[in-house]
Each structure stands twice: as C-alpha cells, then as structure tokens.
Amino acid sequence: MTFAPSHFTAVLLYAFFASVVFGITQRSEPRRMVHYGLYCFCLFVAGVIAASWLMWLIHH
Numbered sequence: 001m002t003f004a005p006s007h008f009t010a011v012l013l014y015a016f017f018a019s020v021v022f023g024i025t026q027r028s029e030p031r032r033m034v035h036y037g038l039y040c041f042c043l044f045v046a047g048v049i050a051a052s053w054l055m056w057l058i059h060h
Helices: 007-026 030-059
Strands: none
C-alpha cells in the first residue's frame, strides 16, 4: 500500500514545511518565528485556494 495524497493534502504538506523553514530562517525570537510561520502558512493556503478558484473560473 502506498501513500498517495490528494493535491490539497500535498499543498498543505508543502505549506507546512515551507512555513516552518521560513519562520526559523526569517525571525530570531521563538515567538516571532511561530507567528511568522503561521502567517506564511495562511498565505500559502489562501493563495492556493484563490488560484484554484481562478483556474475554475477560467475553465468555465
């Protein structure tokens, strides 16, 4: 049995790991790292949802 995530699950995994890296590398205090990581995660997910709606509108 293999792990085959959906596209949305793959996006969430990418957003999570990229946000962790951004938070750690872009801020110096732990509290600010967490806040920036959450901010980046929200932007990644919102951007993907907006892009998917845009592609749906273009297609229809």
